[in-house]
Amino acid sequence: MRALVHAEVLKLRTRTAAWLLLATLGLVALTIGESVPKVGDPNASVSLDDPGLLAGIVGIGFGVPEVLVVLLGGLAFTQEFRYGTITSTYLGEPRRTRVLVAKWLSLALASVVITIATLAFSATFGIALISSRNGEVTLATQFWQTAAAAFVVMAAYCVIGVAVGALVRNQIAAAVGVLVWMLAVEQTVTPSFPAIGRWMPGGATDALLQLGPELGLEGKLLSAPVGGLVLLGYTAAALTLALLLTPRRDVL
Amino acid sequence: MTRALPCAVELHDLTKSFGDVLAVDEVSAVALPGEVTALLGPNGAGKTTTLRMLLGLVAPSSGTATFGGRRYDELTDPVRRVGAVLEASGCHPGRTPLDHLRILATASRLPKDAPTRVLAETGLAADARRRVGEFSLGMRQRLGLAAAMLGDPDVLVLDEPTNGLDPPGVRWLRGYVRRLADEGRTVLVSSHALSEVEQTADHVLVLAHGRLLRSSRLAALRAEAGVGSRVRTPDPDRLCAALQAAGHRFRRTEEGLAVDASPEEVGELAAAHGVVLHGLVATADLEQAFFRLIQESGSARRPASTEGAGS
Numbered sequence: 015m016r017a018l019v020h021a022e023v024l025k026l027r028t029r030t031a032a033w034l035l036l037a038t039l040g041l042v043a044l045t046i047g048e049s050v051p052k053v054g055d056p057n058a059s060v061s062l063d064d065p066g067l068l069a070g071i072v073g074i075g076f077g078v079p080e081v082l083v084v085l086l087g088g089l090a091f092t093q094e095f096r097y098g099t100i101t102s103t104y105l106g107e108p109r110r111t112r113v114l115v116a117k118w119l120s121l122a123l124a125s126v127v128i129t130i131a132t133l134a135f136s137a138t139f140g141i142a143l144i145s146s147r148n149g150e151v152t153l154a155t156q157f158w159q160t161a162a163a164a165f166v167v168m169a170a171y172c173v174i175g176v177a178v179g180a181l182v183r184n185q186i187a188a189a190v191g192v193l194v195w196m197l198a199v200e201q202t203v204t205p206s207f208p209a210i211g212r213w214m215p216g217g218a219t220d221a222l223l224q225l226g227p228e229l230g231l232e233g234k235l236l237s238a239p240v241g242g243l244v245l246l247g248y249t250a251a252a253l254t255l256a257l258l259l260t261p262r263r264d265v266l
Numbered sequence: 267m268t269r270a271l272p273c274a275v276e277l278h279d280l281t282k283s284f285g286d287v288l289a290v291d292e293v294s295a296v297a298l299p300g301e302v303t304a305l306l307g308p309n310g311a312g313k314t315t316t317l318r319m320l321l322g323l324v325a326p327s328s329g330t331a332t333f334g335g336r337r338y339d340e341l342t343d344p345v346r347r348v349g350a351v352l353e354a355s356g357c358h359p360g361r362t363p364l365d366h367l368r369i370l371a372t373a374s375r376l377p378k379d380a381p382t383r384v385l386a387e388t389g390l391a392a393d394a395r396r397r398v399g400e401f402s403l404g405m406r407q408r409l410g411l412a413a414a415m416l417g418d419p420d421v422l423v424l425d426e427p428t429n430g431l432d433p434p435g436v437r438w439l440r441g442y443v444r445r446l447a448d449e450g451r452t453v454l455v456s457s458h459a460l461s462e463v464e465q466t467a468d469h470v471l472v473l474a475h476g477r478l479l480r481s482s483r484l485a486a487l488r489a490e491a492g493v494g495s496r497v498r499t500p501d502p503d504r505l506c507a508a509l510q511a512a513g514h515r516f517r518r519t520e521e522g523l524a525v526d527a528s529p530e531e532v533g534e535l536a537a538a539h540g541v542v543l544h545g546l547v548a549t550a551d552l553e554q555a556f557f558r559l560i561q562e563s564g565s566a567r568r569p570a571s572t573e574g575a576g577s
């Protein structure tokens with residue numbers, strides 16, 4: 015299994031992946047920057063002295079990386095089907111569940127790297143932002159909770175991404191599906207119909223990251239632990255489906 | 267040189283249907299170590315499907331395919347036992363052949379020098395650091411072969427490996443395949459043209475419409491082939507009509523008409539119909555035997571398939 019994971023890491027280390035990571039950090043800056051005007055605005059739902067402010071900024075910063083890991087996870091299989099390398103991958107390891115697990119592990123490693131980079135980046139950015147407006151920087155419990163939750167969310171999302179790719183196989187269909195779902199469907203449903211949206215993976219993630227106040231959905235999301243459980247439920251479902259179907263399908 | 271653990275390929279009642287299409291129909295055959303076994307059949311005969319089932323990529327509807335008695339997914343270290351080149355197997359265009367082979371070698375815990383060794387063996391050493399996206403079809407085919415040889419396997423499975431190779435490449439491949447078999451390996455190679463394997467194969471499996479029509483030594487097939495002829499004429503349509511009327515089977519090829527009749531018969535027929543001939547040679551090649559087999563199976567099948575449609 016170590017050899018398989020190593021091979022998967024080699025596949026990930028491409029120029030495209032590096033660019034995606036850079037682009038993501040740029041977008042993280044934009045996302046946080048977009049929330050700048052709201053910081054310190056007397057009408058904002060979160061005040062400058064709120065102990066949850068930094069946690070909120072950091073949590074908001076994960077909006078883009080979440081999408082990135084799902085897309086990156088999706089590439090793990092769709093790229094192989096697109097270029098026909100899946101044949102040599104399965105010839106090397108005909109027990110396909112092992113290939114699936116190796117891809118999950120390699121992406122989990124990648125997600126840890128992305129999570130650390132995003133955390134460091136958005137925390138620095140957030141602290142600079144708050145201090146520049148003479149706010150009080152507090153590394154409250156909530157900050158650490160959100161930071162820990164970010165690792166869980168990112169790991170869950172890469173598992174879901176790999177599973178989506180394994181099931182859909184077609185690269186464009188998988189990428190478009192993921193983008194439409196995460197950026198359009200969830201972004202519309204969660205604010206408008208929180209009663210439904212909070213049960214979706216995105217709503218559950220917002221709950222786990224405790225983003226209710228930042229998103230103006232205070233009290234409308236699930237509690238953080240329940241949100242976490244719902245997200246893990248989706249992850250388990252994706253995992254099971256991929257484990258069941260991948261070994262049975264013909265590779266043509 | 268004989269290898270330590272020779273490994274025969276065995277197909278036993280191998281069957282695959284895709285919905286209504288019966289792609290492979292109860293094929294049973296053996297490919298032995300030290301021999302080149304050719305799997306021959308026209309387009310759509312079921313060659314690729316058979317080989318993909320053998321390699322565990324496609325699940326058989328029924329039957330088994332094994333290497334020395336074990337299914338592909340039951341082999342320990344499959345890459346060291348079996349190497350394969352399949353159509354539609356590829357490489358990421360942004361990678362170099364060396365990167366591609368290194369990833370495969372890493373996944374299967376092969377020695378670090380294996381990629382450079384196989385690149386040299388397949389004549390790609392000079393292109394090792396170019397991006398595969400810039401490769402020609404023939405170079406990709408060689409890269410596929412390099413990947414198959416990474417684990418120095420006992421068995422080689424090649425699906426139409428001459429696709430995209432130029433004539434020197436085809437000749438090189440023939441020699442390479444022959445040498446691998448002479449080293450004691452089992453080589454199973456598919457092709458749609460008998461002429462391609464005529465000089466290398468020891469044993470021939472003829473497949474059409476998913477069914478195995480023949481399994482025989484190449485020499486036996488050659489002995490049966492009988493005499494045929496190859497004709498060149500500026501007026502092929504009239505000659506074809508005459509041949510048809512006389513009940514001779516024929517086929518248009520790049521070099522002219524291949525006729526399932528002796529040169530004497532063809533020459534007399536042409537003279538009787540006043541058709542000018544630019545060339546007439548006797549051919550004892552196997553193409554005709556192959557061609558006849560497939561045609562016979564086609565005519566034998568037609569009633570069966572109408573029956574199937576009616577029920």
Ligand SMILES: Nc1ncnc2c1ncn2[C@@H]1O[C@H](COP(=O)(O)OP(=O)(O)OP(=O)(O)O)[C@@H](O)[C@H]1O
Nearest residue numbers: 266284287289308309310311312313314315316458
């Ligand atoms: N995924 C699929 N779905 C439906 N039918 C299929 C599928 N794959 C193959 N077939 C059918 O199975 C039959 C055998 O196909 P196969 O690709 O094995 O032939 P082949 O001998 O390799 O042909 P070629 O010389 O063109 O490569 C064909 O009739 C083909 O249409």
Ligand SMILES: [Mg+2]
Nearest residue numbers: 313314315353
């Ligand atoms: Mg084929």
